[in-house]
Amino acid sequence: MIRVAICAPSASLPRELAEQVQHVAAGYGDVELHFHDQCFAEEGHFAGPDEVRLAALVECANDTNYDAVWFARGGYGSNRIAEEAIARMGPAAQGKIWLGSSDGGYLLGALYKAGIGRPVHAPMPLDIKRDHGADAVEAVLSWLSGDTAQLEPNLDGRPTAAFNLMTLAMLSGTPLMPDLSGHVVMVEEVSEYLYAIDRLFFHVTANLPRSVLGLRLGRVSDIPENDRPFGMTAQQIARHWCERTGIPFLGEADIGHDAANRIVPFGVTDRDASLGLAGFTLGKPRSWQ
């Protein structure tokens, strides 16, 4: 049995979506989901003030009853509490899996930098509201139940990390940014103009360490229409900046802001290991980088 605590370090989750997720989870006997009440808090843009989101995250992190912490959704805000949260995490946080994506990438990055537990890029509870959203939630539940087929198909045994492109751009140079030397980096984006994608690639490729193993491009979806065509596709943009900065462009990644977003454990994935998490045992401090 894997017990999963769900909190909302960024924006608020509608209560009815939590119920829908629980309904799906009822079909997975090996996984138990606990939605922290803070998921439903609201203050301005966020799921409660910084202190409230921080307290809930730290509570989930340090509670020995849980094996994993799942971020309820993105929507902006986890960067505001990530550094302080890491500072307050105790031994129980070490053996946990951390699940999320999009804005949750600030936390995944900071946890990876701190070497706390195993950060995993994955769909989130809010994804239930998408077309075929139950598939996204089932992918996580199925993976937690031992189905390694849910892992991103291009994971090749080399250290890997996956981010929303904007999140990675904003992480760069901050105290939350992990060292991605010797890593394959996967990025995806949603709802950004192509000129903004180009600008983000300029920034990200200049800021990644020169020893990065390469970049993979996930889906770039819901691109708004501009007053004029940009003149390059998202993949042409990625190739352009990789070429300019000497970063190998490795092709596509099966991640994105959609129900088909696949699971990418940070670090090394070994499909023959439990959950694909090489060197990691749930509930136990370990080394895996």
Next chain:
Amino acid sequence: MIRVAICAPSASLPRELAEQVQHVAAGYGDVELHFHDQCFAEEGHFAGPDEVRLAALVECANDTNYDAVWFARGGYGSNRIAEEAIARMGPAAQGKIWLGSSDGGYLLGALYKAGIGRPVHAPMPLDIKRDHGADAVEAVLSWLSGDTAQLEPNLDGRPTAAFNLMTLAMLSGTPLMPDLSGHVVMVEEVSEYLYAIDRLFFHVTANLPRSVLGLRLGRVSDIPENDRPFGMTAQQIARHWCERTGIPFLGEADIGHDAANRIVPFGVTDRDASLGLAGFTLGKPRSWQ
């Protein structure tokens, strides 16, 4: 007589706007404007392909007939050619004033880093299309004619630089980024959600050197309405991140994406010097930082 070459390192300028600018300039006998034909080129998002924009910029930079180079407009793209342009600039570029803002900030930053001429945050020819847009163009022409009243009113003799917030965020950590240690930094923004403003301040305050003298906030305009209120104003956001990172918040700056955008020479401004440019003589290499 100050002779100004105008080129478009980012997006294209409509020809009729150039005519309107020339019409205004006819009232300023001490200033002569030359629009490079490249201003009107178009390819996809840009005022011509990278090579065409690069060639025009380098041509203006190295032409001894001109005392200043004015960027026709922003709109994204100068970051794609800035590094190569700097590398191709010869002695004639050293004695020039460089005028622009918004996306032009990539070039102003790169020129400042390279110590080439005097970069100046200023309105641009495209601003003629704004409400009271002639005022913006007149501010530049009047300043070039010797009117130091057009300088941003908070310039206090300490080294200063002014940027669009997004531009500064994307510059950070790239080869174009100047060292802003010991500088007052002014920022302004347009058409970004408040959550994006918060995200940019997180990034920028973490990336600025700890020895920055302080931050001033220009106008943050045309903020799109989100599905929920953010809960803080732009100034509260700026204060929040300054406080968290130990950067003094110095108050407002009279800059923005509007016709009242004022002039901010990079480096030290001395209102008693010609054009306010302490230690700078047009057409002559000098040290001014």
